[in-house]
Amino acid sequence: MDFPSALRERRTRRHISQLDLALRAGTTQRHVSFIESGRSVPGRNMVVRLAESLELPLRERNELLTTAGYAPVYVESSLDDPGLAPVRTAIDHILRGHLPYPALVADRRGDLIAANSAFDLITEGVAAELVGPGTNVYRLALHPDGLAPRILNLAEWARHILARLGHLEELRAELAEYVPEPGPTDGLLGFAVPLRLRSSYGELRLMTTVTTFATAIDVTLAELKLEAFLPADQATAEALVAAATAAGPDAC
Secondary structure, eight states: OOHHHHHHHHHHHTTOOHHHHHHHHTSOHHHHHHHHHTSSOOOHHHHHHHHHHTTOOHHHHHHHHHHTTOOOSSBOOOTTSGGGHHHHHHHHHHHHHTTTSOEEEEOTTOBEEEEOTTHHHHHTTSOGGGSSTTSBHHHHHHSTTTTGGGBTTHHHHHHHHHTTOTTOHHHHHHHHTTOOOOOOOTTOOSSSOOEEEOOTTSOEEEEEEEEEOTTOOBHHHHTOEEEEEEESSHHHHHHHHHHHHHHOGGGO
């Protein structure tokens, strides 16, 4: 795809008019129109401004720059890079801070980076190859050897998972094969889809929050997601505290 087509595709996907994009980027609608028609070749700074104005993820901003013939602006470091040591420390601190509630950090593909000790209650009884750093948390959630047999509202929860996988077509196709037909949607909290999970401490009703590093300028860091599981009722809160207490002081 050439740059004019790539820019137009991203703009229309976000339902932004040429005029709105021009105003955001500090240029004119005429200039944006000329760029999208190939009649004008934007400079590197203009490409960056257009990408920022579209609020593209950093990876897509780099792709847009490359398509326009410029070098990427945003670095993509390994988490093992010494420069990201403060990030790893922050991740450990955040995961511990969510105890006694389960929490994990995953990358853009859903591959597990780290999890706190409370996450063990979520994964109890699953196949060993589906658990641990580098395994995929979406596959863990829906695989027959993963959480699926213990999820009481599997069809409902599966729709929530699959809706997050638009950028991972192969994985989405694989996991969709595991999903049962949708059933009634009774029992929702009204604002979030709860995960209803059988555990050794009884049924857990959990809702999730997802946090990102909003000011990141490194592609790897920007794509990390911290997902925390929070109790949706008092019984679940008490069960999570009881599980943490039984696991020892480091799990509280």
